[in-house]
Amino acid sequence: xxxxxxxxxxxxxxMLASGIKSPVPLEELEIHLREEIARQMELGINERHAFxxxxxxxxxxxxxxxxxKKIETVRNMKKLIMxxxxxxxxxxxxxxxxxQLGQWSRTGVLRSPTFLAMGAIMVIMAGITVFxxxxxxxxxxxxxxxxxxxxxxxxxxxxxxxxxxxxxDAHLNNWMFVIFxxxxxxxxxxxxxxxxxxxxxxxxx
Amino acid sequence: xxxxxxxxxxxxxxxxxxxxxxxxxxxxSYGYAIIQEVKARSGGKLQWTDGMLYPVLHRMExxxxxxxxxxxxxxxxxxxxxxxxxxxxxxxxxxxxQWSLIHSVLAGLKKEQYV
Numbered sequence: 001x002x003x004x005x006x007x008x009x010x011x012x013x014x015m016l017a018s019g020i021k022s023p024v025p026l027e028e029l030e031i032h033l034r035e036e037i038a039r040q041m042e043l044g045i046n047e048r049h050a051f052x053x054x055x056x057x058x059x060x061x062x063x064x065x066x067x068x069k070k071i072e073t074v075r076n077m078k079k080l081i082m083x084x085x086x087x088x089x090x091x092x093x094x095x096x097x098x099x100q101l102g103q104w105s106r107t108g109v110l111r112s113p114t115f116l117a118m119g120a121i122m123v124i125m126a127g128i129t130v131f132x133x134x135x136x137x138x139x140x141x142x143x144x145x146x147x148x149x150x151x152x153x154x155x156x157x158x159x160x161x162x163x164x165x166x167x168x169d170a171h172l173n174n175w176m177f178v179i180f181x182x183x184x185x186x187x188x189x190x191x192x193x194x195x196x197x198x199x200x201x202x203x204x205x
Numbered sequence: 206x207x208x209x210x211x212x213x214x215x216x217x218x219x220x221x222x223x224x225x226x227x228x229x230x231x232x233x234s235y236g237y238a239i240i241q242e243v244k245a246r247s248g249g250k251l252q253w254t255d256g257m258l259y260p261v262l263h264r265m266e267x268x269x270x271x272x273x274x275x276x277x278x279x280x281x282x283x284x285x286x287x288x289x290x291x292x293x294x295x296x297x298x299x300x301x302x303q304w305s306l307i308h309s310v311l312a313g314l315k316k317e318q319y320v
Binding site for chain 1: 236237254255256257259260261263264267282283284285
């Protein structure tokens with residue numbers, strides 16, 4: 001005995017197995033399949049044939065998956081560039097902050113608070129972008145490049161602490177700042193590194 | 206004959222975007238209705254593999270030509286409705302210009318054959 005719901009569930013499984021995992025395309029395809037089955041049945045075709053005709057008309061799973069994948073690949077490439085650019089902005093932002101902070105610490109004069117604030121905002125915004133990008137990046141490719149960029153950026157943030165050891169007249173405030181910076185860096189970039197390693201194992205949403 | 210009456214797949218693929226934009230410029234619609242309307246307007250000669258419409262719609266949405274929303278039909282059936290955006294309208298005008306140009310060139314050449 002033909003069971004329409006079971007056949008649709010099996011068709012859905014075939015689509016999932018072929019790689020159409022994103023819920024939106026699969027849901028849309030299923031809605032389309034059901035509409036076509038209903039139309040065929042209105043024409044007097046029985047349930048089994050209506051399902052078979054509709055499934056053929058909707059197309060092969062592998063073919064559809066390739067088309068959807070083209071869109072995903074472009075989107076993920078943009079995301080990869082965004083993550084790498086945000087990591088660069090984190091490094092660039094800090095490189096504008098450190099000389100000013102150093103001068104402020106030595107002379108007690110803050111020459112450009114606006115510039116300092118802009119650098120800080122750039123670092124924070126870039127940090128949020130990196131985190132968001134990693135959470136939504138769905139490709140396995142490019143992960144190694146991201147890991148290397150995270151390590152490089154992390155080292156850059158720990159460097160002031162290492163350099164502080166070679167300062168003959170290191171002040172307590174400086175020590176506190178560089179220790180805080182290194183600690184925050186280990187926490188942030190460590191989380192990013194871990195997230196980058198963990199995310200590819202999760203199914204695409 | 207199949208080949209004489211059906212439109213070649215390359216031409217079907219090339220015409221998908223202008224057709225979708227033109228249909229949606231009349232008002233929002235959903236995948237199934239778009240396919241049915243294209244089939245009806247072409248007398249069944251313009252046949253898409255039904256499922257292939259959705260990657261095209263998604264790509265156009267990603268490019269900012271369309272927007273979508275989930276809704277329900279009068280019978281309570283869930284549907285994803287697409288509508289045209291401002292950039293979509295601009296793209297549609299460009300498509301119309303290009304297809305009109307191709308049409309006028311072809312029409313001119315055809316006319317010359319009978320002179």
